[in-house]
Amino acid sequence: MPPIKTRFAPSPTGLIHLGNARTALLSALGGDVFVLRIEDTDLERSRAEFVAELIDDLRWLGLDWQEGPRSAEPDPRWYQSQRGEIYANYYQLLEEKNLAYPCFCTPLELEVSRRTQLSSGRPPRYSGRCAHLSAEEIQRKRDEGLAATLRFRVPKDRVVEFEDEVRGPQHFAGEDIGDFIIRRADGSPAFFFCNAIDDALMGITRVLRGEDHLANTPRQLMILAALDLPTPRYAHISLIVGDDGAPLSKRNGSRSIKQLREEGYFPEAVVNMLARLGHHYDSEELLGLTALRAGFDIRRLGRSPARFDVSHLDHWQSLAVRGANDDALWHWLHTETRAMVPAAHRADFLDIVRSNCLFPKQADAWARILFTDELELTADIAAVAQSAGEAFYLAAIDAATESPDDFAAFLTGLKRRSGAKGKHLFLPLRAALTGCLDGPELAKIYQILDKPRLHRRLAEFTYESE
């Protein structure tokens, strides 16, 4: 079997979000050769900085491409904005075959037409007003200085059929499709056109993309057929949706990869979550890219949309944090956090992080509690601490003095002196020492906490104030 060539073809008009990232990931997993192409045809919205961000994001996720740009430096091999000459040839071919025609309708006219059709219960389609202008009319409009778009003349009598690798056999009737724009009035190529052309020219054999493109596919197949170019197999994957059931977007909770990275998510967590949305893996472990690739099977891709659920992401994050080695975890922490942790307690602290933290921010909070005097108790927490009474803390101080290095002995001493046990023993202690009602094992905290600091915190409750 020849190698499968897939691609990811983002438009650099914003940051990569979860939905995009999943398309990129599945494309990378689903191809033997993976290509990155930059579709920067929208001159208004495309920005070089987004190309740089996107490359960073993909790299961070661990994706690699065998063909494609390594930098935001425009390159005619992969930047559509640099491929005008290539497209020009194909426009000319289409015009020569009378399969495309100039359209002088203005955006306003088109908008009005669309609304009129829609409000009268008809599907909005291009009217075909410019479909049959004579050469003279076209020339006259050009002489008047009118700018024209180029429209593809859809063969109305044709039925386009193809086999979608995810959704099975498809067929669309040409009569349901209006003539569409393949070149904007400013000369820039439109998506339907250059996207399909480049897939053909770059030898892409499998186009894996969101199902929002499914109904666009017949248009692209028509273009390719008209130009006698090879067609890829298409695989339209279901979209990730938000809580409202609508495709993920900024407004229903989608976050950019950059944002997730900044929050401290591990790429493994993001990748596992994304790969498992709409795809079943036998293993429930955190898998590396190699294992994800080995287990990937396009036939196992689900056809229904999957909802993004943060609790799933956080589950994978939890596994990633637990699985991280000391070095990786240490550098995952904020610089300020690292500065607080004494070298002697580094390993213990990292263990605490593994079982108690999902994000560096939380680790930072624990570092402050354990290694600084910034402890602040809320009224609720202070009340829990105070509920044990002054005698409890006097007993605790004695017990701690007696067994400074042995938590079990300290506990025994404290129980004997105060008579407290279970919740009534641990909760006040935890509250007084950490300012929290939950967290790492008290044994570890007792071990790590500087003795003078420990005594100070216990002493806080030896004078019950008014």
Place this chain on the structure above:
RNA sequence: UGGGAGGUCGUCUAACGGUAGGACGGCGGACUCUGGAUCCGCUGGUGGAGGUUCGAGUCCUCCCCUCCCAGCCA
């Protein structure tokens, strides 16, 4: 409105036409001492109505709901 795709526990995901299972969450228990640790358990679902069948999540019909395309966005 036309065309297209989809609908299994709250969420993700399994089930040659043959016991609807797993994971996450939630809840509960255990850990002769805390819990956000750990271990264990429980909860809960085939959108609806018919039909075919010994047997239907799966096949057929009708209905309902959701999403996508119908952009000089991609």
